[in-house]
Amino acid sequence: MTQLIREMSNTAQRLGVPLGVQLDLTYRCNERCVHCYLDHDDHGEMNTAEIKDLLDQMAEAGVFFLTLSGGEILMRRDFFEIAQHARSLMFCLKLKTNAVMIHKAEADRIKALAPESVQISVYSHRPEVHDAISKLPGSFKRSLAGARLLAERGVKVIFANVLMRNNFQDYTGVQELAAEFGAQYTVDPTITPMMDGDRSILNLGIGQTELQQVFRDPSLLGTSPEEFCDLPKGPLAEEDAMEMLPCSAGHTFCYISPYGDVYPCVQFPLPTGNLRTTKFIDIWKHSPQMNEVRSITVNDLPVCSTCSHNSGTCARCPGLAYMEGNMRGPSSLDCEKSYTRTGVVIAGMMAHPKAKPAAGLEQIHLASNENVVNFR
Amino acid sequence: MSTIYIARNKDVAARKLGGEMMIMSGRDSTLFSLNQTATAIWQAADGVTPLADIVTGKLCAEFDVDPAVALRDAEELVAGLEEHGILKVSNAPIVDAQ
Numbered sequence: 001m002t003q004l005i006r007e008m009s010n011t012a013q014r015l016g017v018p019l020g021v022q023l024d025l026t027y028r029c030n031e032r033c034v035h036c037y038l039d040h041d042d043h044g045e046m047n048t049a050e051i052k053d054l055l056d057q058m059a060e061a062g063v064f065f066l067t068l069s070g071g072e073i074l075m076r077r078d079f080f081e082i083a084q085h086a087r088s089l090m091f092c093l094k095l096k097t098n099a100v101m102i103h104k105a106e107a108d109r110i111k112a113l114a115p116e117s118v119q120i121s122v123y124s125h126r127p128e129v130h131d132a133i134s135k136l137p138g139s140f141k142r143s144l145a146g147a148r149l150l151a152e153r154g155v156k157v158i159f160a161n162v163l164m165r166n167n168f169q170d171y172t173g174v175q176e177l178a179a180e181f182g183a184q185y186t187v188d189p190t191i192t193p194m195m196d197g198d199r200s201i202l203n204l205g206i207g208q209t210e211l212q213q214v215f216r217d218p219s220l221l222g223t224s225p226e227e228f229c230d231l232p233k234g235p236l237a238e239e240d241a242m243e244m245l246p247c248s249a250g251h252t253f254c255y256i257s258p259y260g261d262v263y264p265c266v267q268f269p270l271p272t273g274n275l276r277t278t279k280f281i282d283i284w285k286h287s288p289q290m291n292e293v294r295s296i297t298v299n300d301l302p303v304c305s306t307c308s309h310n311s312g313t314c315a316r317c318p319g320l321a322y323m324e325g326n327m328r329g330p331s332s333l334d335c336e337k338s339y340t341r342t343g344v345v346i347a348g349m350m351a352h353p354k355a356k357p358a359a360g361l362e363q364i365h366l367a368s369n370e371n372v373v374n375f376r
Numbered sequence: 377m378s379t380i381y382i383a384r385n386k387d388v389a390a391r392k393l394g395g396e397m398m399i400m401s402g403r404d405s406t407l408f409s410l411n412q413t414a415t416a417i418w419q420a421a422d423g424v425t426p427l428a429d430i431v432t433g434k435l436c437a438e439f440d441v442d443p444a445v446a447l448r449d450a451e452e453l454v455a456g457l458e459e460h461g462i463l464k465v466s467n468a469p470i471v472d473a474q
Binding site: 002004005007008015062087116 | 386387388389390391392393394398400402405407409
C-alpha cells in the first residue's frame with residue numbers, strides 16, 4: 001500500500017467515508033466454476049434506474065474505488081449504461097469478469113470507460129484444466145481472447161488465479177501466461193464458503209503442504225520468504241490492541257449485492273440494510289449492524305487478542321469468523337494460513353479442534369511479519 | 377500572453393476527501409492528492425473559463441494570495457497536471473469539456 005493510499009484510507013476512516021465499494025451487478029453467470037460461492041439465479045436484481053440512483057448516492061457519500069463484479073457483469077444487457085454512468089461520476093472503476101463475452105466492440109467500449117483495471121479469472125495455462133473448473137467448454141480460449149483484446153487497447157489486465165487442489169501445479173504457467181499478455185498476476189488461496197453456509201466447497205482448497213510452497217515462493221510474495229514467514233511478534237500490547245481494527249470491512253469498505261443488500265464486505269454476509277427501503281448513506285452511517293462491526297477492536301476479540309499472531313502475521317477475516325458463528329472469534333481458515341506461514345501454533349487453533357496443525361510443521365521457523373501478498 | 381483554458385480530463389477518477397481532491401490518472405493509475413487551492417482550480421476547470429479568471433474569481437476570492445503570484449503558481453500547477461493527463465490545456469475554449 002502506498003503512503004498516499006494509506007493516508008487516504010486513514011482520512012476516510014476518521015471522517016466515516018466509505019472509500020471503496022464492491023457492487024455485484026448480478027449473480028447470473030455463463031460459467032459454473034466449481035469453487036464459486038454464489039447461486040446463479042436472479043432473485044430480483046436492482047434495475048437500471050435503481051443502480052444509477054445508487055451510483056449517484058455513492059458518489060455523494062464519497063465512494064472513490066468502485067469495483068463492478070458478479071456473477072458475470074456482461075450478463076447484464078445494461079452493463080455499459082451502468083458503467084458509463086459510473087464513469088461520468090468519476091469513480092476509480094475496477095471491473096471483474098471472465099472476459100468470455102468480450103469481443104472487439106466490447107473491448108472498445110471497456111477501453112472508453114477508462115477502468116483502473118480489468119481482472120480476469122484464469123485458472124490454468126492448460127485449456128482442459130481451466131475449462132474443467134469453469135465448466136464452460138472453450139472458456140479458456142475465449143477468456144484469453146478477451147484479455148488480449150483489452151491488453152492490445154492498453155487496458156490494464158490482471159489475471160486472477162484462485163488456487164485449488166486441481167490447478168495448484170499450474171500457477172507458474174499462469175504467471176508465464178500473464179507475462180506474455182503484459183498482464184499483472186494475482187493469486188488467491190482462499191476458498192470462500194457458499195453464501196447459504198454450505199462449506200463443502202472448502203474441500204477444493206489446497207492443503208498445508210501446497211500453502212507452504214505458496215508462502216515460500218518469492219515470485220508470489222513480493223518479498224523474501226524469510227521476511228514473510230518470520231515469527232509472529234505479538235500479542236499486541238493492550239493499548240495497541242484497543243486501537244487496532246480487524247480490517248477495512250465496514251470502516252472504509254462495504255459490499256452491495258445485486259438485490260440491494262448492503263454488507264460490510266464480500267465475504268462478510270452480515271445484513272446491514274437494503275437500498276430499496278433505505279438510502280445508502282443511512283445504512284452506512286446508522287445501521288446498528290454496521291456500527292457493531294465498526295466498534296470492534298483487536299482488544300475485543302476473546303481468543304485473538306492474546307494470540308502472538310495478532311501483530312500482523314495473521315490476516316484474520318472477521319467475515320470468515322462470522323460465517324463460523326462469531327464475528328469476534330477466530331477464523332479457522334486464517335489460523336491455518338498463519339500457522340502454515342510461520343510454523344507457530346496459533347490461539348484460534350486451540351479453539352477450533354478441526355484446525356489442529358499437522359504433525360511436523362512446528363519446526364518451520366523462517367523470518368518476517370510483512371504481509372505484502374493480497375491473501376484474504 | 378495568450379489566454380489559457382483548462383478542462384478536466386474525463387478519463388481520470390476523482391473524489392473530494394477531507395477538503396482535498398484525490399485524483400487517479402487514467403493513463404497510469406498514479407494517485408494524486410490536490411491541496412485546497414489546486415482543488416479549487418480543478419473544480420473550476422470547465423473548459424470555457426480562462427485560467428486568469430479562475431485565479432481572480434476563485435483563488436483570490438477564497439484565499440489571501442497576491443493575484444500575480446497566484447497566476448504564476450496556477451500556470452505551473454496546470455502544466456504539471458497536463459503532463460500527467462489530469463487536465464487538458466488549450467489556448468481556445470475546450471467545447472467538449474462538459
